[in-house]
Amino acid sequence: MKRVIMLLALFFVAGALTLSAGFFPFKAHEKIMENGFKIIAVPLPNPGIVAYYSVVRTGSRDEFETGHTGFAHFFEHMMFKGTKNFPSDVYDGMMTLMGADTNAFTGDDLTTYHLTFAKDDLEKVMELESDRFQNLDYDEEVFKTESGAVYGEYLKSKANPFFILFENMYDTAFDKHTYKHTTIGFEADVKAMPTMYEFSKSFFNRYYRPENVVLLICGDIDPENVFKLAEKYYGKWQKGYVPPAISEEPGQTAPRAKIIQYPGKILPLLAVAYKGLQFDPQSKEYVASVMLGDIMFGDTSEIYAKLVLNEQKVQMLGANFGLNRDPNLNAIMAMVKKIEDVEYIKAEIDRTLKKYQAELMDAKRLEDLKSNLKYSFLMRLSSTADVAGSLPEIIAISGGIDALDRYYTTLQTITPEDIRQAAIKYFTDHRKTEILVRGE
């Protein structure tokens, strides 16, 4: 316990330069079993508690078959429907007995099932979790009922203009790649789900395989014991992952735009999105392009001060330059107070991009951002579940957590010129999609 804490303390004292010595402040132990199943065990000095994250490297990105979007998320629901060994009421009863905090989430590139519980329950949890990943069993009736709950979730989302913004932004920006649909899927597909029982089984059989799932266990654990238990419970899981046949997105040739009328009195929502790059933690160009979101449009940017604080024409301004497995969108979003100002706001966004393409950014601000990103990550690690919860995305995108160190190492080397080059290369008109959601 002591050693880990000392490492953490040293890291903070030494600051940025020690990043290459290891960004993630805890020691991770890894094992890959014969069937390709990877386990990452991270002991933490938090007595008594274990966080158990099964990261399936399948998300809405993997839904490549026409008419079948939304199934990754749907499985987030179906995985709680039990097996022959542990029917759902038995599974639920055991979770209740353990007082486990259990949930799941789905994104573009992953589906994650997570539980936090007292350490004495580790083996029981592994028995249950390994069982449902290998032996999930549900009948058509249960499948159909759950599809009703999923459609309810869709309708709930639809009553939010940001959801409408995202749904239209991805649909407009992409032609072939599966990032065209949001994680919950196209409405028509979600509505038609009750008729797709057979497809659901095929989806499970192709993607819920040991080579495509990473088990992350953090907390009060002994890694050797974890590996031994994993061998016992996951050892017989058969290989069989079939990678999805995702179409590559053809190069965009011209800017795109769409205006959507929202049925309600809302402030106009504007998104200006640019197609980004493939995840590559060693590429300066890639890392610089992601950093540009905060630099150009974060709450310490010049445009934020101008439009939000001083002129007060914009209520909210921000950038969503996320990490994805395939090239996705880097989106700038603004909630504009008056519809007549939208053109002006677009011009200001454009002016900002041009400025960063023409001029070198302030070197101190770049260093401040590096410090911000470092502390932001480390300050998120405030409980066992928070440590585990900080890792699924990087695992889904890269297959492990090593990429985290590589990413932050590259980040430390970024110069103002790297930032300028990324701005020139990736924020061009033929990568752009502009969406406006306006109210009544």
Next chain:
Amino acid sequence: MKKAIIFLIAGTLLGVSAFGAAKIKHVSLKIENEPIVSFRFVFHAGPMNDPDGKNGLAHLTAQILANASTKQNKYEDILKKLFPLASGYFVQVDREYITFIGESHKDNLDSFYSLFRDALLNPAFLEEDFNRLKTATINGIKTNLRYSNDEELGKAVFKAFVYRGTPYEKNIAGRVGDLEKITLDDVKKFYQKNFTQANLIAGLSGNFPDALISRIADDFAKLPQGPCNCRQEAVKPAKIEGIQVTIVEKATESTGIHIGFPIDLMRDHEDFHALFLANSWLGEHRNSSSHLYQVIREDRGMNYGDYSYIEDFPRGGGAQFPPTNVYKKPQLFEIWIRPVENNNRLFALRAALREVKALVEKGMTKKDFELTQKFLSKYYLHFAATASERLGYKIDDTLYGLKEPYLENFKEKIAALTLDKVNQVIKKYLQADNLKIVFVTNEADKLKNELINNTPSPITYRTPKPAEVLEEDKIIQVFPLAVKPGNIAILPLDEVFK
């Protein structure tokens, strides 16, 4: 790294005391290995202290403290100074308490604390900040609450409805008409009157230097001494007679429903843990162990979730575990039915009320009681996983006036319960006859007529259902609803918090 377990706090210093000449009340939680220092400044002031005709003043004042310039720094510069620290502070406004919460790594403690302190003690009260935050709040009600988030809308209307006629009736963010009239001068006066030493509890957790406590005491001694908003009179909602309904009429494809009534059962009462257990079985928040969830979502696939509460749970849409520093007395019993298809709204209401009635009449079974007892004996470990949340609970112990710390004693109190005790307590506090309901839905007149006429509400499914579910549906669809015409109000959307 934080210790996630609540009962293992040996080695931490725990105290509620007053320090220095200034007598600032404070709660501290020293954790040697915790590099993140968390602050909570809790002021006994909130929308309940909004003057008549100025609902929204407490919230706006709090926003101006947390998100605006100080005498030392323009807001733009505060953001720039906080940025490399990746630290920040924000405010949580609840009906009775305003809580400023901040976190910093101990390496950055000095820089962070100075900024946070100045925000609370030296606000600049600039016209430009006032205009920005006032407009954002008004837009938040007119566009976001009314048109972007039906569930938050339903909750806000429901709470104002349940506490009608009391100081808790005031909407937290305010009313549009009132907000439009509020001036910067009102804000300054509210600040002077309410942000006093007498109203403050300061909280600190993590591996902070001991000198920080006296520094805080010295700094906050600059606040006016008093007065205190200590309650002179109880908040006493009028007795609810029958079923009272507010229908917020909105063009929407799904209906959210909130049901409940005030209950004067607080954490220090001997019945509290018994009702906590019963409620956990009936509707544990965002947990599939919730019985309501099983009946409405699991068996029937009608929606995304169905939960119940015996303590107010603001921002439940985003949080898995109960919030802290949102004390209120009386508390409320609430059932939250997440959006169902409009056609099923009456069926969902009946299903929920029927379950409450059954719980009151039949009580819990031995099996359910024992299972829930075991569940809670471990589940409560998640309530305060971070040091900041533990600090929040410690402060709550003070707010609730507890002699024994709540979390540390939770397991023991749950273990000491008996089935008989729980079933007696259920009968004492829960019922399904006198309550308030809020719907956010379309075709309000149709719903009103159906409620008045006790119209049966058969349900049809797109997918086959087991025979026992269909049999039970026949009972649910005619579960009696006796609503008097005068007890139903239809609220047009644009009238909400007008």
